[in-house]
Amino acid sequence: MTLAKKKVVWAYIFLAIPIVFFAYIRVYPALFAFQMSLHDYNPLAAEQPFVGLENYEKVLEELGKRKSTTKAAFQNTINYVLLGVPIQLCLALAIALMLNEIRFMSTLYRIMFFLPFVTSTIAIAWVFRMLYQPRFGLFNVVLQLVSLPQQPFLRSPQQALPSVLALVIWQGMGFAIIIFLAGLKQIPRTYYEAAEVDGASRWHTFRYITFPLLNPSIVYLLVLQTISFLRMFAPVVAMTEQGRGGPLDATTTVVLRVYREAFQSFNMGYASSLTVMLFALILGVTIIQLSVTSRRIN
Amino acid sequence: MAESIAPSNLFKDQGPVSSVGKAGDDWKYKFFSYLLLTMIAFTMIVPFMWMLSTSLKPEKEILRRNIFPVEPTLDNYNDVINKTDLPLWYKNSFIVAVMSTVSVAFFDSLAGFVFAKYDFPGKRPIFIIFLTSLMVPTEMLLIPWFIMSSNPPIGPTWVDTYWGIAFPGVITASGIFLMRQFMQGVPDELLDAGRIDGVSEFGLYWRVAVPLSLPAIGALCIFNFLGNWNAFIWPLIATTRSEMFTLPVGIQQFSSEADTPWNLIMTGASLSVVPLLIVVIIFQRYIIEGIALTGLKG
Numbered sequence: 150m151t152l153a154k155k156k157v158v159w160a161y162i163f164l165a166i167p168i169v170f171f172a173y174i175r176v177y178p179a180l181f182a183f184q185m186s187l188h189d190y191n192p193l194a195a196e197q198p199f200v201g202l203e204n205y206e207k208v209l210e211e212l213g214k215r216k217s218t219t220k221a222a223f224q225n226t227i228n229y230v231l232l233g234v235p236i237q238l239c240l241a242l243a244i245a246l247m248l249n250e251i252r253f254m255s256t257l258y259r260i261m262f263f264l265p266f267v268t269s270t271i272a273i274a275w276v277f278r279m280l281y282q283p284r285f286g287l288f289n290v291v292l293q294l295v296s297l298p299q300q301p302f303l304r305s306p307q308q309a310l311p312s313v314l315a316l317v318i319w320q321g322m323g324f325a326i327i328i329f330l331a332g333l334k335q336i337p338r339t340y341y342e343a344a345e346v347d348g349a350s351r352w353h354t355f356r357y358i359t360f361p362l363l364n365p366s367i368v369y370l371l372v373l374q375t376i377s378f379l380r381m382f383a384p385v386v387a388m389t390e391q392g393r394g395g396p397l398d399a400t401t402t403v404v405l406r407v408y409r410e411a412f413q414s415f416n417m418g419y420a421s422s423l424t425v426m427l428f429a430l431i432l433g434v435t436i437i438q439l440s441v442t443s444r445r446i447n
Numbered sequence: 448m449a450e451s452i453a454p455s456n457l458f459k460d461q462g463p464v465s466s467v468g469k470a471g472d473d474w475k476y477k478f479f480s481y482l483l484l485t486m487i488a489f490t491m492i493v494p495f496m497w498m499l500s501t502s503l504k505p506e507k508e509i510l511r512r513n514i515f516p517v518e519p520t521l522d523n524y525n526d527v528i529n530k531t532d533l534p535l536w537y538k539n540s541f542i543v544a545v546m547s548t549v550s551v552a553f554f555d556s557l558a559g560f561v562f563a564k565y566d567f568p569g570k571r572p573i574f575i576i577f578l579t580s581l582m583v584p585t586e587m588l589l590i591p592w593f594i595m596s597s598n599p600p601i602g603p604t605w606v607d608t609y610w611g612i613a614f615p616g617v618i619t620a621s622g623i624f625l626m627r628q629f630m631q632g633v634p635d636e637l638l639d640a641g642r643i644d645g646v647s648e649f650g651l652y653w654r655v656a657v658p659l660s661l662p663a664i665g666a667l668c669i670f671n672f673l674g675n676w677n678a679f680i681w682p683l684i685a686t687t688r689s690e691m692f693t694l695p696v697g698i699q700q701f702s703s704e705a706d707t708p709w710n711l712i713m714t715g716a717s718l719s720v721v722p723l724l725i726v727v728i729i730f731q732r733y734i735i736e737g738i739a740l741t742g743l744k745g
Contacts, residue, residue: 156566156648157566159649160565160567163557163561166618167558167577167623175580175588178588179587244484258484259735260728262487264727267724268720268723271677272716276495276713279497279501279713285510285511287493319491324738327739328739380584382586383680386679387699404586408680417590421587421590424589427586428583431582431584
């Protein structure tokens with residue numbers, strides 16, 4: 150056997166298990182999910198009848214209603230994305246810009262900003278849930294100290310979503326800071342020296358050098374964080390009564406809806422159609438953001 | 448703007464960009480940076496302090512408004528370790544995380560090695576299929592995985608087994624991609640010299656490529672361990688018996704009854720978070736560089 154042939158054989162031997170794994174654990178289940186979404190799939194029932202697009206029609210019907218849990222799930226998820234991504238990225242960028250200019254203690258700060266990111270979401274969401282409690286929660290204790298009125302936070306339909314969002318922004322910020330710092334490091338120093346010679350103000354330097362050159366990092370984070378907010382699940386489960394996404398569906402998300410429909414009501418066909426729609430949403434966001442930004446870079 | 452996508456690694460080792468602007472307002476800027484950073488860092492640490500402080504409070508102090516325990520006690524730790532399944536959850540989380548990390552380290556680096564260093568028919572399509580699996584959110588696969596776990600092709604159910612919790616993550620596309628990038632740097636001459644000396648193809652991987660890629664494999668292992676340790680949604684679905692819960696699932700189930708045992712939850716959270724934080728602080732340089740390099744999480 151020639152060396153080239155031998156290498157081909159070995160390549161396939163080495164890849165055999167990964168190929169089987171991806172086919173069986175990734176590709177096949179994805180196709181299976183599409184197929185399930187076309188059936189009235191209940192694992193407890195004797196039959197799983199084919200229903201065509203009925204599950205999707207049901208989702209659209211729910212979305213058309215004035216009030217439904219599915220509609221709340223989609224609305225909240227979009228609110229999490231539209232509020233969470235810009236706030237998180239702006240804060241992270243501001244912190245990264247400040248961190249980039251200091252040397253003394255910068256490693257210590259970096260570790261502190263980074264710790265929440267490596268912490269178990271469930272554990273730290275429970276900590277926040279306690280911080281938000283009426284009477285003995287830290288936030289209300291502080292409010293009382295400064296003589297401000299007590300707030301219901303997670304118990305109020307109006308305040309619950311921002312309260313959950315605050316935890317998610319707080320937890321994920323460290324990741325964005327690190328990506329921004331890496332991006333800032335790659336901006337050639339000569340640009341800044343030139344700006345200094347020209348007497349450019351700090352704002353102009355940021356507006357015309359840092360911000361445009363940071364574009365790749367911003368795009369990367371926009372896509373990644375949008376997807377992660379679209380997939381929100383654990384914080385809502387940990388921070389709401391019985392993990393139901395309340396009060397009054399105020400915090401529920403698409404993934405929580407999928408979980409409750411599939412694994413508590415066993416409407417797996419309907420839940421699958423929701424996951425397919427989530428997949429389409431994620432794919433759409435990625436494609437839009439990538440095409441918009443690649444145009445801007447060129 | 449062609450510059451915005453200039454080859455970034457040319458400027459990699461220049462350190463933080465020096466401060467810009469007139470020397471006069473420079474110290475002011477630095478002063479406010481330190482002030483703001485310190486305040487933000489404080490908000491990063493407070494929840495952890497609260498968690499630890501509550502875990503040391505006797506039960507009667509939980510609903511009082513004192514921030515630090517008046518009579519600190521280890522009773523909560525004693526209760527959590529002796530009266531709940533937490534030690535088992537600890538063991539389960541550890542076994543699952545180690546199992547999948549060892550598997551990921553081996554299979555991802557082997558597949559990365561093949562994609563980096565071998566030419567064979569079908570290489571591109573296989574690689575693309577592996578990568579596109581990254582586009583499919585795991586939420587879409589949960590329901591099919593659950594059906595597959597309940598009725599596996601061979602043997603008894605995977606539900607409530609370590610394999611059942613770990614199988615979705617024993618090989619990862621992002622890890623294969625990372626290892627391929629890294630192993631492209633392994634010199635072909637070294638591999639060919641090895642072949643002339645009669646080293647087997649597996650020997651080339653094991654004794655040449657792996658030792659040269661240890662930093663990347665190390666980063667991959669750390670992220671993978673963190674990701675599995677903190678994973679929530681799949682372990683929640685894949686386990687039904689308390690003895691098989693992982694830590695996040697167990698902590699979530701603490702409160703299933705009407706009243707919330709805050710002291711026990713904070714103790715469980717501390718036990719799940721603190722050892723990991725210590726590891727992260729020790730390896731922080733490695734982890735932060737790894738994230739900046741790859742933007743990869745678990």
